[in-house]
Amino acid sequence: MTSQDYDCIVIGAGVHGSFTAYNLAKKSKKTIILEQFLLPHSRGSSHGQTRIIRKAYDQDYYTHMMHECYELWEQLEKEANVKLHRRTGLLVMAPEHGKDYSALKCSMQRNNVPMVILPREQFSQHIPHVNLSQGNAALVDTTAGVLYADRTLKTVQEQFQKLGGVIKDGQKVIDITPGSVVTVTTSGGVYRAKSLVITAGPWANTLLSHTGLQIPLKVLKINVCYWREKVPGSYNIQHRFPCFIQLGSEEAKHDIYGLPSNEYPGLMKICYHSGSETEPDERDRQTDREDIDILQRYITRCFPGLVPVPAIVESCMYTVTPDLNFVLDQHPIHRNIIIGAGFSGHGFKFGPIVGKLLSELSQEEVPSYDLTPFRIGRFQAHSKSAL
Ligand SMILES: Cc1cc2nc3c(=O)[nH]c(=O)nc-3n(C[C@H](O)[C@H](O)[C@H](O)COP(=O)(O)OP(=O)(O)OC[C@H]3O[C@@H](n4cnc5c(N)ncnc54)[C@H](O)[C@@H]3O)c2cc1C
Numbered sequence: 001m002t003s004q005d006y007d008c009i010v011i012g013a014g015v016h017g018s019f020t021a022y023n024l025a026k027k028s029k030k031t032i033i034l035e036q037f038l039l040p041h042s043r044g045s046s047h048g049q050t051r052i053i054r055k056a057y058d059q060d061y062y063t064h065m066m067h068e069c070y071e072l073w074e075q076l077e078k079e080a081n082v083k084l085h086r087r088t089g090l091l092v093m094a095p096e097h098g099k100d101y102s103a104l105k106c107s108m109q110r111n112n113v114p115m116v117i118l119p120r121e122q123f124s125q126h127i128p129h130v131n132l133s134q135g136n137a138a139l140v141d142t143t144a145g146v147l148y149a150d151r152t153l154k155t156v157q158e159q160f161q162k163l164g165g166v167i168k169d170g171q172k173v174i175d176i177t178p179g180s181v182v183t184v185t186t187s188g189g190v191y192r193a194k195s196l197v198i199t200a201g202p203w204a205n206t207l208l209s210h211t212g213l214q215i216p217l218k219v220l221k222i223n224v225c226y227w228r229e230k231v232p233g234s235y236n237i238q239h240r241f242p243c244f245i246q247l248g249s250e251e252a253k254h255d256i257y258g259l260p261s262n263e264y265p266g267l268m269k270i271c272y273h274s275g276s277e278t279e280p281d282e283r284d285r286q287t288d289r290e291d292i293d294i295l296q297r298y299i300t301r302c303f304p305g306l307v308p309v310p311a312i313v314e315s316c317m318y319t320v321t322p323d324l325n326f327v328l329d330q331h332p333i334h335r336n337i338i339i340g341a342g343f344s345g346h347g348f349k350f351g352p353i354v355g356k357l358l359s360e361l362s363q364e365e366v367p368s369y370d371l372t373p374f375r376i377g378r379f380q381a382h383s384k385s386a387l
């Protein structure tokens with residue numbers, strides 16, 4: 001038998017690789033994370049100060065996973081004695097008679113997600129400084145809030161290391177040799193393990209090309225825009241301003257979303273839930289700003305208390321699948337290679353549960369949830385039926 005150095009190698013120290021490694025270390029598995037950049041870095045998808053956490057989803061399986069996931073976030077907070085999230089509520093605004101709004105509302109009712117419906121005549125009393133669009137309805141997912149993203153990564157990586165886990169940053173994986181013992185070659189060394197987890201974010205297909213697999217993923221550059229409050233504090237987290245999602249606005253084909261001013265005093269984060277395609281290593285050469293024009297028009301109309309010119313624009317990337325569902329699966333041929341990819345701009349909140357599931361797959365345990373929506377095989381079925 002060939003010797004191996006680790007039980008598991010995890011490629012990528014984003015939110016999903018970090019939580020997977022942490023779960024493996026909790027099972028006393030000898031685990032190493034290989035990360036191409038020096039940590040912390042802002043070149044992938046998990047950096048930045050904040051993300052939205054919520055239970056409001058129109059698919060039951062996401063809401064079901066979030067029920068447990070909230071508990072796992074709290075467990076980590078207790079274990080590390082650090083605050084990783086803050087409840088603000090999530091305001092959902094959408095055309096009242098559109099199918100998105102009714103699907104979401106029905107799913108929340110079906111799954112007992114605490115919610116408040118805001119009748120139009122009471123809207124401005126609860127949500128000042130926002131104009132609810134004509135024909136729109138509004139509800140609040142009261143479980144929702146803000147996750148502290150950078151702080152999460154630091155915390156989960158520290159907890160992993162406390163459990164004996166090893167992180168090697170500045171080590172780009174340049175080759176993978178599948179087998180009953182997987183060999184991974186980086187710019188700095190050669191590593192072997194019984195199983196491999198690939199959580200490489202926008203670089204997933206680059207890594208998978210070493211294993212003879214490609215999945216239909218698109219990488220989008222997202223302009224992360226912050227907008228200045230005309231009157232400081234109007235949209236502030238301390239004044240209980242919520243996160244929001246605007247489904248189906250007159251300006252935009254895709255959703256618009258925002259988080260209360262918090263991390264940068266006086267600035268509220270509002271972004272477009274789409275962007276232009278990019279190569280992950282060429283992110284900063286993608287300079288398309290069509291999304292910012294859309295946001296300016298929306299903000300002028302609906303958020304009159306913000307200066308409609310972005311004060312800060314940062315960059316992030318989405319890695320999207322055709323159906324916007326994640327990929328959580330074993331490699332179809334090399335079963336000891338596990339893939340977590342295509343988190344489609346909504347994966348962060350699931351970090352603890354994705355980590356649990358990917359660690360289960362890598363140990364050939366029965367996964368805690370039905371992974372049918374996340375299987376790689378769904379893409380094959382899709383392309384076959386399209387023929
Ligand atoms: C602007 C924006 C807003 C978002 N908002 C939300 C939100 O409100 N709520 C929510 O739940 N989610 C949100 N998301 C989505 C969430 O942030 C992502 O789904 C999640 O961060 C993806 O994490 P990841 O670990 O898959 O990828 P990444 O964080 O990109 O991690 C992959 C890692 O792999 C490393 N890597 C790649 N190739 C190699 C290699 N060859 N060798 C070694 N290392 C390698 C990379 O350097 C990187 O560190 C948002 C995303 C963006 C961009």
Ligand SMILES: O=C(O)[C@@H]1CCCCN1
Pocket residue numbers: 052053054245255257273345346347
């Ligand atoms: O995952 C989320 O909750 C948000 C919703 C809006 C778009 C960005 N992601």
